[in-house]
Amino acid sequence: MAKRVLCLHGMRQNSDLVAGDFRALLAQEEVEFMNGVHKPSTPLPENMAPFRSIFGDFDKGTSFIWWNVEDDGTYRGCEETMEAVMARVKETKPRVMAGFSQGASVTLIYLLECALRNEDPGIHYAIACAPPLVRHPPLQERLKTIGVKVKVPVLFFFGQQDDWCPYKKEAWTTFMDSYFETWSVHEFQGGHVVPTDPASIAKAKAFLASS
DSSP, X not given: OOOEEEEEOOTTBOHHHHHHHHHHHTTTSEEEEEOXXXXXXXXXXXXXXXXXXXXXXXXXXXXXXXXXXXXXXXXXXXXXXXXXHHHHHHHHOOSEEEEETXXXXXXXXXXXXXXXXXXXXXXSEEEEESOOOOOOHHHHHHHHHSOOOBOSOEEEEEETTOSSSOOOHHXXXXXXXXXXXXXXXXXXXXXXXXXXXXXXXXXXXXXXXXX
């Protein structure tokens, strides 16, 4: 039976921009999408202009974010995002959450937040594609104070040519071993994308078929 998967886009994107890739990666599953709950306050920086096609249009209101990253690493708007995602999970009851880039960070922080609150996350699997390392000092302080271990298994996808969020093996191993019981990594030939190559598709299928 197909599993319902809630998919979350990256920074300054929207659901339409990642729908095709997530449908390819999760070919056997029932996918649904959610847009970020915030909008960027400024247009796309000029130095990002060469990559304009992968972002939503600021002027047309199709560019969404899950939070703004402050200079000290704080994710401003994270709390509102967590409440919105929790409400969505309760409403549509997905069995899987899958995120790309900033959306992958949302997925990980959602699981940690549920563990910190001692609440059932409502999902049974999580997939994080090209996530940046989780910072957000308020969360880090709570994790230091309250020991938690997320029980939901997590599958990571990292592109071997990803210059935006490169796979920092030592840092990720330390982070995941500290707070997650079961996790695995699949590296693929590619950059900062949701992978759609046959090996990644097969890995996701096997992961979601595991008990």
